[in-house]
Amino acid sequence: MHILVVSCAIGVVSKFGVTIGKMDWLQDRSSWSLASLDGKDLGSFDFVVATDKNIASQKVSGLTGKPPPLDLSVFPHLSAMIQDIPVRPCFALMLAFSEPLAMVPVQGFSFYNSDSLSWAFCDSSKPGRHVPPNSQSWVLRSTTEYASKVIDSMGPRKPSADALAKVAEELFREFQATGLNIPQPIFMKAHRWGGAFPAISIGGDDKCVWEKNMKLAICGDFCASPSVEGAVLSGMSGASKILGCLNLPSGL
DSSP states (O other), X not given: OOEEEEOOSSXXXXXXXXXXXXXXXXXXXXXXXXXETTOXXXXXXXXXXXXXXXXXOTHHHHHHSSOOSSOTTTOGGGHHHHSSOOEEEEEEEEEEESSOOTTOOSSEEEOSSOSSEEEEEEGGGSTTOOOOTTOEEEEEEEOHHHHHHHHHHHOSSOOXXXXXXXXXXXXXXXXXXXXXXXXXXXXXXXXXXXXXEESSOOSGGGTSEEEGGGTEEEOSGGGSOSSXXXXXXXXXXXXXXXXXXXXXXXXX
């Protein structure tokens, strides 16, 4: 559960690798009390920024066996907005080639007339990536329609190795159909991404859900647009809201 906590007190300590299991609003103190998934008290905080769309969803219970961190019975006005945000699935295909794709003149491109592929990107081109000499990695992303069709046929269970291998072959054949002389990869693996992209944006013009009276900002791509850019803009908006409460210039 991705939650950033902000305390105005001196001596703030950063904690990583801690899953938030419960968050309670203390009205008399105007602050949040947070506990880890194993029940450990993590302290009180002036502001909370939550970036997980499932912060109040019962889907969390299926993974943890415990209620979601945010109890919507205490905040009923948020229920219709964040309880269950619909998502669009996709499949991702990871590819590694023994040499760079010389016939592909760009590092990424979109597909506009494909039933199965929507996007391809050269993963080796990302800054700071260690790339072995004379090799190159790519990631392909399926269309929502293709992923939905495959998932409907296999059901909600975890896909088998054979099912993923079939998806990988189908997506790779579509990649080869571009006519860009794509060779056989030395590594190929498909991954189901069931909750890949939010189907709606709930943040409106603010690009985040801001509860000023409770000093709570809910941010993420599901608040702005289903992209990395949307997630960044949402987080910046949430930060600006908090800085405004502290009478500090946002600079964002």
